[in-house]
Amino acid sequence: MKKRNVKVRKFGLYFLLLVGALISLFPFYWSAIGATNESGSMFTKPPTLIPGNQLLENMSNLNEQIGIGRVMFNSLFISITYTIIALFVCSMASYAFAKFKFKGRDIIFTIFLLSMMVPYHATIIPLFKMMASWGWLNQYQAVILPNIAYPFAIFLMRQNMLAFPTALIEASRIDGASEWKIFYKVVLPSMKPALAATAIFLFMYQWNSFLWPLIALSSTDMYTFPVALSSLFGLSRIDYGQVMTGVTLATVPIIIFFLSLQRYFISGMLGSALKE
């Protein structure tokens, strides 16, 4: 009796999870199928669920419309540069917050944390005016610089830095290592999982960012994927095959990036949630 009960429960469990997985994955599958078919195929009855042979056609149409290479370059360049600088700046700050006692530390850290509660919208208008007065609008630095000091990234890195043994830092100090060397050669190398988790977080944020790039970038040759896709979808005559190709191209890199580092990301997220 008990054994049968377990079987029924097992069946129910897998059934629910498989339905959930189907719902999670279907939109990805659907957009990939859409990218290989012509515009009308997304509205056929019954629905078209198998790949077609229109991918190259869609790619070349899309390329004419938004310049795939250029958009891909803009998105990659902005996201990678941003991730590297932000990772560096945030881990430096989190190291000081975690491993030093200094005047003003708690106040500054609290201000960083509180700013996470402030909606991004409260900054965009002054940012826009600032960038305009410096002549930075429609340039890469306008999108890269504003969120380098990302409070959540500092928080995430600090949580991990706290666990680093202070004795090791002190031993290096006695050995005569410079403070910078201790940070760069002793502490950072042991932070690889945390760095990977934070990197995914930062990269995802910048790759998917929309509102600020929409405001700051005005010419099509500077557009990132979200802005380019949005402009494509706003046209009066929409070629859906083309749009789905764009959506798929914008999604594939971030999924590859995520899957290759997901082990760290999920444990990094789990780690920070555990300490909440």
Place this chain on the structure above:
Amino acid sequence: MKNKAYVPYFFIAPAVILFSVFMLYPILYSFVMSFQTSVGGIMEFNGIENYKRLFSDEIFLKALKNTFILLIIQVPIMIFLALVLANLLNSSILKFKGLFRVTFFLPAVTSLVAYSIIFSIMLMNDGVINQVLMSLGFGAIPWLSDPFWAKASLVLAITWRWCGYNMIIFLAALQNIPDQLYEAADIDGASRFRQFFSITIPQLKPVILFSAVLSTIGTLQLFDEPYTLTEGGPSDETLTIGMYLYQTGFRYFDFGYASTIAYVIVILVAIMTYFQFKIAGDSE
């Protein structure tokens, strides 16, 4: 060693400088601007006129109402679903946990614009979702053209995007609940269902609060989805405060009033967060 007091300041300097210039200063400056209006291209103070204007601005009030409807409906549904999923994934008899975890998290990786476009195409009148509904014998649903269904579309899409993200947070917390609690409940003959409501949810309360606060902040700022999926329509029925702020600031270039709207969001976040903490604290 002690005389190297400057060392920590050296480490925080880049972050503090960038944060001050690109975050702190804009936050304070937009507060000042929320009391200003443009007179012939020059910003001049006009007291609390902007704030008064809000109360007679019908489009703003509509955006406020829409945002709250979305908030009240979407956040509880999503948190409940995320809790259920986390609970299922935590089951001791389940295999392929890692695979399921990644699968459910995957939507949270995609760009808001990209998934909004996919949903928009799926939800069109002759789109795949209506095709499926019709082949099952249901009628087609006017997803994007009816005021009620347009909101439902947003709820559906946002839940798809964020459910797995919250699930991961809950899953982490679930692993911290001592097994003895469930074992004791088993001995007492409590059903799984009962255990979920009497052990799991109370134990997870701080994390649920954390998720609820984050989701509330996110919903109050909602922009990408309504901008792409429903374009605020039909007739402003899915216009959110975030979208209205964008229109005011960057379509009509009324920076003063747009800053006022931004501060309404700031104030709402503060109030909602306060109440969420209060409710969670009281029942303890």
